Amino acid sequence: MTLLQVEDVHQQFGALKVLNGISLAVPEGQALGVVGPNGAGKTTLIDIVAGGRRPGRGRVRLAGHDVTTASPGHRVRLGVGRTYQVPRPFGSMTVFENALVAAVRGADLRRQAAHAAAYAALARTGLAAKANVRAHRLTLLERKRLELARALATQPSVLLLDEIAGGLTEPETDALIGTIRAVHEAGTTIIWVEHIMRALTQVVERAVCLADGRLLFDGTPGQMLADPEVRRAYLGGSVG
């Protein structure tokens, strides 16, 4: 079943056409990687799916329902969770409180269920031991984990990840990959924008490449790494 459908989406900032007719159907349970040159429109696409931006043209459907005009908050409650490139937790709140806000506001859970969801999200992301630490004390890896935990605490059916592996060391990246893979294996649909190919190819079964606001490639990660057009527009010589 198609969980998420993006239909002929256009987006323009002033004279700059960022998305120029993107259509994409994501089946339930799939992990999809999104790559592309800087400025290709990857984050804009995530914004449009999450509801932070309304497309100039085109539709977004979730489980068959048209959510194009639904607010970001409404979409979170419909099951669309996301992370941001630059994590901005509530610094003076604890790690647990940060996850709790997501569970209460995002999943509309009441007291006990919200506490349970927040703890479960911290456990899944390896942050349980940091539950009572104030978020401003976290290292980058921990902030990224908290970003993921907050998204998971909203209990998403589709999880949108925006460059979550950037800035991590090799072993830290490996640890995060393990966490994301476990989330995927538990059945969550994932759309992952990432430049770290090594991370992406270990989790996703399908990859698309955006360039100049259009879909340049759609296939398996292996095919993508070998694709001459993708290499020219995005990868350059050294990867793959």
Next chain:
Amino acid sequence: MSTLAVRGLDAGYEDFQALFGVSLDLAAGETVALVGANGAGKTTLLMTVAGALRPWRGGITLDGTDITGQPDYQRARSGVVLVPEGRRLFGSLTAEENILVPAGRREAGPWTLEALYELFPMVAARRSHRAALLSGGEQQAVAIARALAANPRVLLLDEVSLGLAPAIVDAFYQLLPAIQASGVSVLLVEQDVDRALAASSRTVCLLEGRVVMTGESASLDRDALIAAYFGSPSAPPGAGDTGRVRT
């Protein structure tokens, strides 16, 4: 004489000490890679060298002159320039205006606007767009261009490849030898270990705020280096022929 010499640096935030007696030398035209887990103190060290953070103890000299007490803006004028993690652009200014911010103080050098646009064609294409409207990767490219525009003597790079497409990262690292050849010393924080080793002459590994390993990048044992990140007991003592473990 070292271009940049860091001696016995202690630094931190309020009651939290992040650096313990860190010493480091950077010769003219030399690139040193700084590696370590997140939280090891890499960014704190770069910020302290840049003058954004006052050290608690220890000193920093540039060409033999003590700059420990110099505020960041004076250090930038002396040629110590930081590309900070997380872009930090002026959102209401255009990409080009951001790059021209240090222009009033710029030294004559290879990094003209034309040269920077050649390095980052995507910035050239967006030169008249406000920085706030650029994508994350485009902002990162503008931040690097802004630092280079000052034609620095010591360039502090905190994860410059963050958010950049692989082809652009390649282009930047292919240019690094030319930057070194012009006499610029580079202190580089890079998470891609292979790239860090390939781009530098020496590598320094930090663990919990201390230098635990230094060595010639060309002959450093990669596995020993990664083990040193985490203070793993599997790190061989002495870490090979060239590495040096200080405890």
